[in-house]
Amino acid sequence: MLEARDLAIGHGGKAIGAGLSLDVRPGEILCLLGPNGCGKTTLFKTLLGLIPALGGQVRVDGASLAGLSRAQIAQAVAYVPQQHAPPFPYEAIEIVLMGRTARLGAFAQPGAADRRVAEASLERLGIADLAGRDYSRLSGGQRQLVLIARALAQEAPLVVMDEPTASLDFGNQARVLAEVAKLARDAESEERGVILSTHDPDQAFALGADVLLMRDGAIVGRGRPEEALTGESLSAVYGVPVSVERTESGRLVCAPALRHSAPSMTCDALMMT
Numbered sequence: 063m064l065e066a067r068d069l070a071i072g073h074g075g076k077a078i079g080a081g082l083s084l085d086v087r088p089g090e091i092l093c094l095l096g097p098n099g100c101g102k103t104t105l106f107k108t109l110l111g112l113i114p115a116l117g118g119q120v121r122v123d124g125a126s127l128a129g130l131s132r133a134q135i136a137q138a139v140a141y142v143p144q145q146h147a148p149p150f151p152y153e154a155i156e157i158v159l160m161g162r163t164a165r166l167g168a169f170a171q172p173g174a175a176d177r178r179v180a181e182a183s184l185e186r187l188g189i190a191d192l193a194g195r196d197y198s199r200l201s202g203g204q205r206q207l208v209l210i211a212r213a214l215a216q217e218a219p220l221v222v223m224d225e226p227t228a229s230l231d232f233g234n235q236a237r238v239l240a241e242v243a244k245l246a247r248d249a250e251s252e253e254r255g256v257i258l259s260t261h262d263p264d265q266a267f268a269l270g271a272d273v274l275l276m277r278d279g280a281i282v283g284r285g286r287p288e289e290a291l292t293g294e295s296l297s298a299v300y301g302v303p304v305s306v307e308r309t310e311s312g313r314l315v316c317a318p319a320l321r322h323s324a325p326s327m328t329c330d331a332l333m334m335t
């Protein structure tokens with residue numbers, strides 16, 4: 063479905079990563095983990111053709127990304143960006159309806175069926191009440207949920223999500239993760255491929271997702287979460303001691319050690335800040 067081979071990525075011709083290869087197939091969830099600034103968003107934008115690859119190849123359903131129009135890419139891949147600021151005060155439902163655009167003819171307007179799909183997407187995420195609200199005035203987490211609804215409405219076979227749970231509260235994180243799992247493996251609908259980035263390695267365990275560990279623009283680990291996410295690999299990638307522990311229920315969780323030797327502020331210093 064999505065294949066990247068020996069991809070080099072960067073901005074304005076300046077490389078920030080190279081030698082990147084990955085595959086996502088229907089029913090698979092691929093979880094991209096790595097420190098701030100390692101190149102996750104740049105990789106996603108390159109996979110979506112939003113910025114040019116500096117080398118290597120991306121193929122979508124066997125076709126070279128370079129030869130596809132924006133509409134063809136949008137029919138194949140839905141994108142949930144990290145941040146999104148529309149230039150006009152759209153209602154949330156209008157943002158979700160934009161997900162239908164790739165399915166319409168050049169000058170066609172979304173119809174009643176498209177509106178029903180958009181409303182169902184909002185409902186599925188428990189945010190039907192936001193439909194008529196001004197998107198630009200929603201909280202960061204509410205906006206993120208609306209963008210996920212837009213990706214659902216797009217009904218593309220592959221979904222790329224850049225930190226989809228970043229500004230969500232605890233309950234909404236769980237809701238969105240459940241949707242991610244359903245998107246990929248819901249027996250009632252067609253299987254989809256999902257690739258998401260996150261700063262929480264526990265999510266890879268919770269989703270049973272394949273893992274790509276990235277550092278400084280390179281892939282430094284990959285595989286099933288139990289193999290790729292070890293105390294050693296996570297400590298090396300994030301530069302802090304991390305242990306991976308099994309809870310009583312049998313679930314694996316990642317626990318960073320808080321360094322006792324880190325400089326700490328005295329009460330006086332804290333009161334002055």
Ligand SMILES: Nc1ncnc2c1ncn2[C@@H]1O[C@H](COP(=O)(O)OP(=O)(O)OP(=O)(O)O)[C@@H](O)[C@H]1O
Nearest residue numbers: 073074078096097098099100101102103104105144
């Ligand atoms: N538009 C841009 N022009 C030039 N450099 C950029 C641009 N966007 C990002 N970069 C640089 O590319 C590098 C990778 O950034 P990127 O946003 O891909 O990292 P990331 O892994 O997604 O980070 P985070 O986890 O903080 O979101 C960083 O050094 C960043 O400063």
